[in-house]
Amino acid sequence: MKALLYLLRKTIQNALKELVKKPVALIPYLVIAGLLIFSATMTSGEPAGEVRNLNAYAAIVNGVFLLIFCTSLLQGLKQGMALFSMADVNLLFTAPVNPRKILIYGVVRQAGILVLASVCMLAQYPNLRMNCGLGGEAVAGLMIGYILVGVFCQLFSANLYALCAARPQWRKRIDAMLKGFMVLLAIGVVIFAMRGGDFVSALVRFFGSDAWNYVPALGFGRAIALHSAVGQWGAAMVYVLLSLLCCGAMVLWLVRSDADYYEDVLFAAEHAYNVKAAAKEGKVVSTGPVSKRVKRELPPLRGHGASAFFYRAMREQSRKSLWLFSLSTIAALAGPLFGMFMLRAEGPDPNWLWFVLFFSAYMLVFLSMTNSVPRELTQHYLFVAPARPVAKLAAICAPQLIKHTADTVVFLLATALLLHPSVSELLGSGLFYLSLGAVFASGMLLIERLLGKLKNKMLIVLLYFTILILLVVPGAVAAIAISGALSVLAGCLLGALWNVLASLLILFCCRGLLSATA
DSSP, X not given: OHHHHHHHHHHHHHHHHHHHXXXXXXXXXXXXXXXXXXXXXXXXTSOOOSOOOHHHHHHHHHHHHHHHHHHHHHHHHHTOOOOSOHHHHHHHTTSSSOHHHHHHHHHHHHHHHHHHHHGGGGGGHHHHHHHHOOOHHHHHHXXXXXXXXXXXXXXXXXXXXXXXXXXXXXXXHHHHHHHHHHHHHHHHHHHHHHXXXXXXXXXXXXXXXXXXXXXXXHHHHHHHHHHHHTTOHHHHHHHHHHHHHHHHHHHHHHHHSOOOOHHHXXXXXXXXXXXXXXXXXXXXOOOSOOOOXXXXXXXXXXXXXXXXXXXXXXXXXXXXXXXXXXXXXXXXXXXXXXXXXXXXXXXXXXXXXXXXXXXXXHHHHHHGGGSSHHHHTTOTXXXXXXXXXXXXXXXXXXXXXXXXXXXXXXXXXXXXXXXXOOHHHHHHHHHHHHHHHHHHHHHHHHHHHHHTTOOOHHHHHHHHHHHHHHHHHHHHHHHHHHHHHSOHHHHHHHXXXXXXXXXXXXXXXXXXXXXXXX
């Protein structure tokens, strides 16, 4: 175990030395730290007011922790866990060290990443202060709960991973059990809704119920966040102790398990290494699981000239089991849900529609990183095919617009059912949301054009978010001004027009992307 502790200590020291040798790499970290500090202090001078919406806060925290739990376990079962780098594989897997200790080392390193990720929750301080009347204690409790729940999920995933590595037939059973658990959650919400009240009240009552406090680890994390938010640190520390006991039980199970996991971990480490190596060279490698099932090929390969690239991209997208319904679909639902909670907390607001649209745009900025446009730009035949560059770029962006159209339908249905807008407001918000897909799809072309030669990934991500936000801001500001002077429909139409014109202009200006064949 001393060798593993030495390796962990040296890894941290080398990372710090690398930052000292290359101070330029500190710029993205300093910018992110500055944004977090600004976000955490922007409302510090305002009174927090009375504590309110505590049940809604508990429901949101519980839902986030459940989402972390389910996604981490499903990913651990399907793809394995990238607990190790290839350097760890080459050094540790050949060393005379107990395999169980090596696995614990990987989990501890992942826990350290969770601690760093929890710092980003400082950005939620203004939201908690303005919407719930909570202070810094709520953020501290939320960070502690997130770290403990994340560590438990990693340990539990590691145990299931080691268990399924020795017994492959159990993988499908556990996967079915997890999906059945999510179905039971949905049934529980429906039952609460049938007992009385609307859908929002059912969500708050179901996920905000104190009965969740008795669920090991997940409920304990919720209780930590809730009790610390109201200053009950004694009760919060009790749940911290219970969470540590749960993590200790997972460690004990892991140590005593038959952890014959080398082959599967090696595959996950090699895949992660290939993704990083391709990223350094400016290439794209799919990060999703590789399916071995033979699926019916739809749609057929056809088309002439640039349209052939559209059908090829549609064929690639159709190989995904749920292409039209993915994380972006969840984001389309998140916007109306956010607006519903805002209306319930603050009462009627004439600007509620813009809150919903801006929150949806905020979610789409992050999810647009996963679209297929950068991957299509790495295909050599896109450069040499005899077709106009603008037509070829439009062809590879078109599948993203089709996907976003399906998300827009979900957004409209959720907005109509949950928020009950007028027909003009619903039509305007739908057009504006649809135009966001166009500007974000073409925005990826602009980012490839401007940042394609950069190697610092942190700087690329920072500039990526900045560019996409700057593309949307002018149209959004003008839309809000027009909606206040005329109507919401006129404002949304103006914002949608700006987004469409910006996307077409970007498409035309980036046609030179396909001239650099080398």
